[in-house]
Amino acid sequence: MLKISGFANLPPMTRTRKPAAPAAPAPQTPPPAEPARRPRGRPRKTALEIDDGNRRRALMDCAAELFLTQGYAATSVRDIAAAVGMHSGSPFYFFKSKSDLLHAVMHEGMLQAELSQQQAMQALAPDTPIAERLRTLIRHHFEVLLGPRSGFIPVMLYEWRSLTAVQRNDVSGIKDRYEAVWAPVLEQLHAQGALQADPGVARLYIFGALHWAVQWFSPRKGMTLDQLSDQAMALFIRKD
Amino acid sequence: MLKISGFANLPPMTRTRKPAAPAAPAPQTPPPAEPARRPRGRPRKTALEIDDGNRRRALMDCAAELFLTQGYAATSVRDIAAAVGMHSGSPFYFFKSKSDLLHAVMHEGMLQAELSQQQAMQALAPDTPIAERLRTLIRHHFEVLLGPRSGFIPVMLYEWRSLTAVQRNDVSGIKDRYEAVWAPVLEQLHAQGALQADPGVARLYIFGALHWAVQWFSPRKGMTLDQLSDQAMALFIRKD
């Protein structure tokens, strides 16, 4: 289930037109059933020469940025193709449909977010206070939403309705696991009186508060993600 | 500036096909320059017979519902026309463009929200405690977002990017006035220690938390808007 690709090692949101040098083939996503035999004679730039993994990734990065800026329905496949330097029909070589591309963005984004959240929590010492655990979750969530590699999750938040029911169901599974990590933390904070509201409702409110930062946060406006996290903690958690 | 139409008296979000009896002419919005002279002979259902104000409203109500469900770009003018029982070209008799219709929804929604917020606050006794003032603002905001007449404001929240720059600027003015009411309340709560976070950032977080309820709140799931407001207060405001 947790088939994490090398996503974390690749810089998303980079708009590249015809990359200068085709990078090393990505080991993760298997190319869509392309035969392995080599062409005879002088190598030409054919489907066999193309680094399918990287082109897929480039499409997803550009798609995410455009979906976020203009919305899924208002973005044409031609827009995306142009952004990565392809011709209008070429994205369909990598993705069965526009809808599949949207789904791939959300699916990969959630897998990556789940993985990095796990890593952030496991890096904490076993005796870390609960409030500090929540701060870590919040800080990590801002990284996912607003950090240098962001884009996929904001698209998920604001284009949820553009998924089909089947796709929603698929992404929901990962999203549920991601959110489930927060529940025990909030429950313990509630038990010790630091969180006044019901933990279940609080989780929904807190996610809303954090998610909405996508709409207004600008890194140039002075605040860092750390300060953002501190303010969130101050708002939600009682400090005695 | 505050040319409030009779909006509050009309039930939005009602999907009507060919209303049985043409209601009394709405006094508010002046019809788009339709001559006042009567046709001779037997009255026919022509442009002169049509209640332009009500048809405009019906278009806005249906448009808001569809924009919210499917998104602005994914909703065709034909969809909207069909929902109110018109033919495909007819909405352009009432609105210059699809974009104008979206703008009208947001503009009217914000005017109405600003008015009802003013009324809710003015109904409070002068010596009402500050925490109770915030609760009133929150409760009213939930009414606007989730109440029986909701729809226009959620569309504004989630289709902001679909507006042109000029339209955004126009709606921003009303939105700023609506939000400005919250600032002194939060500042006073901060001054007396009931709000720990910076009031400016807190306002952004709180709006995010409340706005997001549009995504998950379902009136059948048990909670009332009052309970929702109480939980929000418990989350944000320190009770000693």
Place this chain on the structure above:
DNA sequence: CCTACCGATCGGTAGG
């Protein structure tokens, strides 16, 4: 408001 229509754009495909 309807009728009849147009030009533009869009998702997607066949075949290499």
Place this chain on the structure above:
DNA sequence: CCTACCGATCGGTAGG
């Protein structure tokens, strides 16, 4: 991946 293409849909308009 490109070339060349198609059928469908869409926003909008003229004229009544």
